[in-house]
Amino acid sequence: xxxxxxxxxxxxxxxxxxxxxxxxxxxxxxxxxxxxxxxxxxxxxxxxxxxxxxxxxxxxxxxxxxxxxxxxxxxxxxxxxxxxxxxxxxxxxxxxxxxxxxxxxxxxxxxxxxxxxxxxxxxxxxxxxxxxxxxxxxxxxxxxxxxxxxxxxxxxxxxxxxxxxxxxxxxxxxxxxxxxxxxxxxxxxxxxxxxxxxxxxxxxxxxxxxxxxxxxxxxxxxxxxxxxxxxxxxxxxxxxxxxxxxxxxxxxxxxxxxxxxxxxxxxxxxxxxxxxxxxxxxxxxxxxxxxxxxxxxxxxxxxxxxxxx
Numbered sequence: 253x254x255x256x257x258x259x260x261x262x263x264x265x266x267x268x269x270x271x272x273x274x275x276x277x278x279x280x281x282x283x284x285x286x287x288x289x290x291x292x293x294x295x296x297x298x299x300x301x302x303x304x305x306x307x308x309x310x311x312x313x314x315x316x317x318x319x320x321x322x323x324x325x326x327x328x329x330x331x332x333x334x335x336x337x338x339x340x341x342x343x344x345x346x347x348x349x350x351x352x353x354x355x356x357x358x359x360x361x362x363x364x365x366x367x368x369x370x371x372x373x374x375x376x377x378x379x380x381x382x383x384x385x386x387x388x389x390x391x392x393x394x395x396x397x398x399x400x401x402x403x404x405x406x407x408x409x410x411x412x413x414x415x416x417x418x419x420x421x422x423x424x425x426x427x428x429x430x431x432x433x434x435x436x437x438x439x440x441x442x443x444x445x446x447x448x449x450x451x452x453x454x455x456x457x458x459x460x461x462x463x464x465x466x467x468x469x470x471x472x473x474x475x476x477x478x479x480x481x482x483x484x485x486x487x488x489x490x491x492x493x494x495x496x497x498x499x500x501x502x503x504x505x506x507x508x509x510x511x512x513x514x515x516x517x518x519x520x521x522x523x524x525x526x527x528x529x530x531x532x533x534x535x536x537x538x539x540x541x542x543x544x545x546x547x548x549x550x551x552x553x554x555x556x557x558x559x560x561x
Contacts, residue, residue: 259360259368261548270558271371271551275353278373278396278545282351285392287375290350292334298324301333312358327357332527332542335376340534346379353547367548374524374544382526383477385541386510387484393514393522393543394485394492400554402521406493407485408513410500411478414460416508422453436499457499464497471496477510506530510541519553521545 256262263271279289298315314327328334331354339348353373360368375392377385390407397405415436419429435444436457444454463471468486471479482496502511502523511525524543531538 257368259366261367261369263551267551267555270554271547274400274550274554275371275373275547277399279351279353281396281399282375282392285349287349287351287392290335290338290352292328292331292338292352292354294355295325295327296334298326301326301330301337309358312360314357314359328354329356329358331356331372331374331544332376333530336378336527336530336534336540339376339378339538340531340536344378346538347385348378349375350378351375370549371547372544373547374522374542376540376542378531378538378540380539382509382528382539382541383480385539386477386481386512386526389524389541389543390481390485390512391488393512393524393545394489396545397514397516397521397550400550402516402553402557403491404493405489405491405514405516405521406495407482408495408497408500408515409478409482409485410497410511411476411509412507412511413509414476414478414498418453418456422450437502439499460498464495464499466493466495468494468496481510481512512543516553519549521550521553 283289295316297318298313309329313329316325316327317323318325331352335350335352339350351374353371355369355371357369360366375389377389380388394405394407415433419432424432431447432444432449435441435447439461441454441458441461444457463474468479468482472483476498478496478498482494485492486494500511502513507525507527508529509526512523513520514522522543522545524541526539526541528537528540531540
């Protein structure tokens, strides 16, 4: 019996129609807001991108050999990186607004429903002052999900600069700095104490961590971008919950500064944040931020929502 590989997707009706409608509706919405669609190559030469792939993906690449050149190619593992390279190499007028809907391929062990093939739909915004860009992109994410009839959204907003500033202030580097990042993002304060970090640093972390939560108003005038963005979201969207988490980042080697996630019914539907550090590594710093929705997961969510009525 022929079997399809594990971790790939195969849709049947009504999921196929739900997925197609969601993709078309959201892409057209992005375009109506001034975002131009871009299509990037399905595979690229490994040596042109692997150096810049954020750490969790370096060992999760599907590789093939180009019979014409003998070079190793990889299947698209990250769309944002490809778009960033296109913007840096192309003659794009700033600010540049781009959107996409494309498959991503990652050679991972299937775990808790994670797939090796999935489709992302999202936007990338280059060349705008960071907090204004953050708000524009978060608003697009909220509006696109609301457009699909999803209610009860809540946004978790974070800022990696907070921990990075503390690391610099207390002179941490290398493995010691990486360990602190890991423990802080895991909210493991007890282990921070056990591992002998400076008591003044621990006190600062505990105080900042205690400020995280749904009570956004108490963070007003704090000076944190995460607080300012959270307040803007709360002011614009009365029916969207906002959780300001001063210490969280799922991809600390990828996002620098504001990061955010959007949930509904405890299901993560969108992930985004700043990544101007990647443009700097590629040769020219440009403020950059964006977000992506896993279109497959969104389709399952909409299907389950429709059938629960």
